[in-house]
Amino acid sequence: MLIAGSAALSGCISVNAPDKPIVIELNINIKQEVIYRLAADAANTIKENSDIF
Amino acid sequence: MGMTMQTSKFRRRAPGLAALFLSAAALTEPALAEDYNSAKAAGLIGERMDGYVGVVGAGTPELRRIADDTNIKRKAVYAEQAQSQHATVEEYAFTSGCLLIAKTSPGMKYQAPDGSWKTRTTAPPLRDSRCP
Numbered sequence: 001m002l003i004a005g006s007a008a009l010s011g012c013i014s015v016n017a018p019d020k021p022i023v024i025e026l027n028i029n030i031k032q033e034v035i036y037r038l039a040a041d042a043a044n045t046i047k048e049n050s051d052i053f
Numbered sequence: 054m055g056m057t058m059q060t061s062k063f064r065r066r067a068p069g070l071a072a073l074f075l076s077a078a079a080l081t082e083p084a085l086a087e088d089y090n091s092a093k094a095a096g097l098i099g100e101r102m103d104g105y106v107g108v109v110g111a112g113t114p115e116l117r118r119i120a121d122d123t124n125i126k127r128k129a130v131y132a133e134q135a136q137s138q139h140a141t142v143e144e145y146a147f148t149s150g151c152l153l154i155a156k157t158s159p160g161m162k163y164q165a166p167d168g169s170w171k172t173r174t175t176a177p178p179l180r181d182s183r184c185p
């Protein structure tokens with residue numbers, strides 16, 4: 001009976017929240033290949049709008 | 054450079070100077086840029102991972118105004134460029150964030166991948182693994 005009890009307990013799932021917030025949640029779908037593709041244009045944009053960058 | 058002007062006093066003394074103060078509006082744009090640059094250099098405003106600036110710590114209403122103004126302008130530029138590059142605004146902004154964090158000078162603040170503000174040193178900044 002004790003073994004049956006512990007077998008039932010081993011199926012428990014922990015639902016504790018992580019200590020740190022998941023910061024990159026909003027950016028999670030941005031792929032590296034897209035970033036690399038945009039990098040040159042973004043660098044140029046930064047250079048041309050130096051007052052806000 | 055202080056920008057408080059006692060226009061009423063000057064108008065009484067020298068009416069000819071009124072024209073100078075009419076151009077005050079033109080002077081406020083460069084002044085805003087100066088505050089933005091000095092706030093960044095002092096680490097009061099930092100570069101966020103998502104391509105926008107954030108006020109570091111409690112901040113002040115003035116710093117929040119500078120940050121909001123900067124972010125509104127950045128978003129407009131991101132949206133325009135993203136459209137021409139066939140990407141989402143978020144993708145373009147995040148890409149810019151990668152580059153802007155790389156461009157920070159020692160003493161500036163930037164957001165590390167774990168979300169915390171870090172002070173830039175001469176060492177390379179901590180960036181998302183997707184950054185170029």
